[in-house]
Amino acid sequence: MSFLQEIKSRDRVFDFLAPQSSRVDVRHGPILYLEDVSVSFDGFKAINKLNLTIDDGELRCIIGPNGAGKTTMMDIITGKTRPNEGSVWFGSRHNLLHMNEPEIASLGIGRKFQKPTVFEALSVFENLELAMAADKRILATLTARMTGEIQDHIDEVLVLIGLTALRHRPAGILSHGQKQWLEIGMLLMQRPRLLLVDEPVAGMTEQEMERTAELLTSLAGQQSVVVVEHDMGFVRSIARKVTVLHQGSVLAEGSMDQVSNDPKVIEVYLGADEEVA
Amino acid sequence: MAIPTHNPLSRRFVTSLLAAAVMGVGTQAVAQESDDPIKVGILHSLSGTMAISESTLKDTVEMLIAQQNEAGGLLGRQLEAVVVDPASNWPLFAERARELLAQEEVDVVFGNWTSVSRKAVLPVFEELNGLLFYPVQYEGEESSENVFYTGAAPNQQAIPAVDYLINEVGIERFALVGTDYVYPRTTNRILEAYLQEEHGIDEADIMVNYTPFGHSDWQNIVSEIRRFGEEGKPTAVVSTVNGDANVPFYRELANQGIDAADIPVIAFSVGEQELSGIDTGPLVGHLAAWNYFMSVDTDENYDFIDAWLDWTGDEEAVTNDPMEAHYIGFNMWAEAVRKAGTTDVDAVKDAIIGVTVPNLSGGYAAMMPNHHITKPVLIGEVQDNGQFDIVWQTPSTVAGDAWSDFLPGSRDLIADWRKPMECGNFNVVNGSCGGSTAVEEAEAALAE
Amino acid sequence: MTSSHSTRFWLLRPFGERTTQLFLGVLLAALALVTVLHVALPQGHALHVNAYTVNLFGKYLSYALLAVAVDLVWGYLGILSLGHGAFFALGGYAMGMYLMRQIGDRGTYGHPVLPDFMVFLNWESLPWYWQGFDMAWFAFAMVLLAPGLLALVFGFLAFRSRVTGVYLSIITQALTFALMLAFFRNEMGFGGNNGLTDFREILGFNLRSSDTRLGLFLASGVALALGYLLCRAIVTSKLGRVCVATRDAEARTRFLGYRVERFQLFVFVVSAMLAGVAGALYVPQVGIINPSEFSPLFSIEIVLWVALGGRATLYGAVIGAILVNYAKTVFTGVMPDAWLFALGGLFVLVTVLLPKGVAGLFAHLRRRHVTQPQEASA
């Protein structure tokens, strides 16, 4: 990207320019659309001619061995990493490659990191408050007041993620699982159209996992959810459609059964059969 | 309370902030009685970058006080040194000056080295009507009622120095190299004007260059000087380079093959003290202009040096020009106090004008009405042992000129603190006190 | 900081906090006490506070305001600026230029317009950037604008390209170093090494009268109070929480849709302006401004005040500034050589043993939660 464009794309971060409550155009089906995307670090092709389509309200699981490029794919969608080639569309109107993280976020793409990242110094309540979909310009933020309606909204989510008791404790003291939940809660506060969830159940107990599964499946429908996960059990429990990434491109796609019987996949997961079977 | 008891400030801090009434009783300066000591303030940096130069001056004053006390003190009272440390920090100088005058209520202050520190304390001394003896050669352009300038004014160092170069060495071309601060700036400006007006030296034969403090990479400048010297006329460098920058400067000169025979360098800020810190090899044969050298061959000087060696207990210790300035200043003040019969500032100010005391180079120094003194000017050649071999000296002493005749702003100004004039910047043209441009500029302003 | 106050108007929130109430109480009490002890009591009375001491406290207070400014960016934004001395000095120079112009024709050369140093360095006319400084309103505006503008430009570039952490610290240091070199140059027309001095009066009050000095002392106190309130209001607002969020997890904050670089810029500029005000109050009280205020060493020292007092508390910064500077006054008076040892030692001890500073201790004792940065690295 030439310097000039860069300047342009940076000047475009004036809020009043970016559409508020931007309505995503999904009349033509897919809400997310990646085409021939490639990116490489020092010659190593992390993503290689990746094509991926997520429909509106779909719940999609993405699996694949380490280094398959799952996280990199998320980085690209959320604007953290810029691909060398290819195009990424959100709905049929927004070209994500021309936007930066905050813009993409305010378009309605929420992301949960592999390693749960919450604001440890802030209280659980404040974490959610910050995540809440609202006018996020400086003055608005400076003069923002707490209204009853906001309170209620946050309380709902607190209940949903079961952290009501800890609402005023700093997020730093939460357990790993609780952090995962808080982060999911923050995603919900964003009211996103598309959730990217990276390994949501890592370090969760069985019943925590179940609740997560419920939550994600319940979300599907009004929101589109993309889950990257290693835990095959979990994937099986929620998955309707599964995409297998390998060496930066799609290896197989389909229902869990189709995929797990696909010889290519088995070969990739060789030595990890029992996971697939 | 772990606060040093002999620091009144700390006490005030505590008393005022915590209002601990128990503290601080009877710590105030009690009314002066004739038998309690005369307080002599010393305002020299003992820490920070200037400590190198200034701490020796503090010792000098302490030595002089000790000597005075041995000789029975002054007006039958003992002298007591009050030492504070402005830590080479200019705002701190003002603060400390205030402490000395307002808090310690000293009768006289000996202090300061850099011009900026003097400028910083000046308002304080004028506000609180104190006495300051300033011992370092400086740029002139100043005469305060409360300050006595015992160092050289430009006409007591720079101008005789170039006279020497022109008349004795036959120099026709000058490179004025200096550190970028007010003393070199002013001195060089004066020299430029002086060389052109008095010696008819062509502007093209004067090169001026400024470098930052502690400049260490002289390659370009030195080679510039070298080329400047290749134009056919005998060339000299007049150096107002300050402190640390000197070693790399002379080293580069030597390494680029410029020795004193080709292009002599005459320095105004390189004295015995500075030389004692460096490899003198590259400097040997170069020149310096001062009003005193340790190598002056007089018994007064030898007495002073012996006293100094005893006082410091260091046989390698050196004396230098500002030390002599303090020596003269201190004796002048003492003499004035005797004359006035009191340490009262105003009385001393009046009494000191015209006071004459011996200097260390076999002559006498007199306090002029403009608060500057008469000094001989000596040119010395650096020897490999860090001493100067005196190669020339003015036949008689030169009176310090507060206002240079070679700067447009100050041509018409004189200073005379005797009644009735009592003015530091009297304009001889329009006969008014208050600067060269006051009247006509004001008129011009009105005219518009 | 719980969001219990957040229903109030943002500027008023701080008044609801115990710490703020306590802080303001102590500060105002101290101001009143010193004033009374200075005015009411006669010279020579045991508890009389003389002009010199008042002046000294005034200086401490302006330093304290500077420390608050630094704490705002370091404590809450995680930006360790080693260049805040530059903003302080710029504010100081703006004020200094005003005071210079106030001298008028009372300078030694009696030139009605040109300051003395310009006269004897043969400047024939006033450079353009000195125009307007004879008007108080303009000069005081500049006290805010000069540092603010520098912070805006510098911050815009830096945050836009996500220069953070150590890199930012280093280039802020380079910035103030470059400015120091620049102001040392006499061609710049700021008096070079000698800087600006020999001030006569401010707003018509004689700078050499002790009443004026008391006035400046009080002004510094009030400025500190207001500055503290402003910063407090900022950090207790949602914006403040966004800052903390940025400090601890910048990427995450971005993914929440906050344009981090502009929050950083906003706070950075505010802080720079506060530093400028501190400088403007400092100059008339010490009577000189020169390039040494730009020296990197000074800027780092400021950071130490904050570190000692305790980051991300604001009042800690005030405590730190006063403690260190009082110690400096005492030390350089009593045992000059020891001062650098003490200062250096403080740096080490505070960072290794007392990462939360004095305020951290208080907080620990009061067992009340104060937001703490964990890894300030980016």
Next chain:
Amino acid sequence: MRRFLSKAFVCALLLGLLPAALAQTDAPPTDDAGYRLLETLDVDSYRAKGEAITAILQSDDERAREWLQALLDGRLQRTDDGRFVVVLNNTGRDWPVEDALSGEPLGELSRRELDRIGINNALRNQLRSAIAVVDLYSPNVERRRSSADRLLGEVDDELFETLTPVIEEAEDDYVRRRLAQAVAIHQAENGEMEGVEALAGSLHPRARVALNRATHADDPAVADAARAALASVEQNLKINRGVETLYFGLSLGSVLVLAAIGLAITFGVMGVINMAHGELMMLGAYTTWMMQQLLPGQPGLALLLSIPAGFVVAALAGIAIERSVIQFLKGRPLETLLATFGISLILQQLVRTVISPLNRTVVTPEWMSGSLIINDALSLTLNRLYVMGFALFVFAALMLVMRRTRLGLEVRAVTQNRAMARSMGIRATRVDILTFALGSGVAGLAGVALSQLTNVGPNLGQNYIIDSFMVVVFGGVGNLWGTLVAGLSLGVINQVLEPWAGAVLAKIIVLVFIILFIQKRPRGLFPQKGRAAEG
């Protein structure tokens, strides 16, 4: 060092030569011819002194040169009892002297009983050339050459007479050429065609001085010839000038590289900000000074020895810092920055109180002073040439360590993934210590080099710390090559800017340039790529 010698010498006296010292009271040997010669010097009229000097010159007394030299230095003095002595060292109360005639040491005399035989500048010049002439006949060829060099431009009419025969006799052809040149210069300055022609094409500054003067000659032909001669070398000079500037830039650059390369390791590889880096350099410089104190008289050897010594001292100091402070601040770079800054203050003050606030004298050994003469117009200062070489050597050595040794491997491993490296049995703490020691040691080496260029004083470090950080950041953290390129290029940029921007502005411009550059490329010239570097 000289002082030290004289001290030793004095002690020797006090021990053994006391009788000699006492023996000095007996009457001066008025029968000695030399004594009578010297006596003629002790007169008031400077003309008489001038004649006396000529007399001494003509008397083929082998002590003549010493006398003249002493007279020139103002060390030829006369005691109250009329003896002539040469003062060996005129510091302190009593000065060691030796008899001007016998040359035997007379112990220390009080400076009060010594009268110096004064001279004026006319005499100084006369003496200088006189000594030069004497040296022309000296058996020592080096001395002959240097005196021939000194005579360039010093020749006056009478010297011209003396020299013309000498030129033929001189068996050393360097001397012959130089003398011919000297004579030619004299002729050119007098506007004689012969001289101008002889000097045509010469690049020597002195020669060009003479030609410049000749351009003002009365005889237009000579003037034109002189101009032509000057013009002919102009192009050549320009080239030389360019080369010179480049050299200046590279030498400044190599200093920057030396100062920065240690940082490149501690900062780049370990991510540790060491604000005390400058003070570690200072330690290296002071080590050099120590060495020279320990080995008086052999500055060269001392310098060579202080290379390993400086490394070790600084490295040990580094280890101390790492153990005492930095290890507790892992992963808190900003705190590390503050703490190490504190350490730098402490180290500075330590040196001030323990050694001295004054700068220390570090002597430049013979083989490092002066210049390497490429041609008469271009000469490369030796000390900087050595420093340049040294910088490259250090760099190469470091590359070797990082690329080829076990340590380097472990360092890189730990840098990339601490946990992984640990689990593979690399003792990370040990690696940290070694890395930091290495970086600090290199700083020490830089100090040793700097002691040959600038002051050895408590402030030495401060002057370089910011520059070196700039170099590392500019070059790209964690990349030694980057540091090398950055350092050299910054040096050259600076020196190219300096002539028209002035030293200060040049520095400012470079700083601003770097600041802006970092905005454009936050990771410097040679960034570390890949996900590792992200975020």
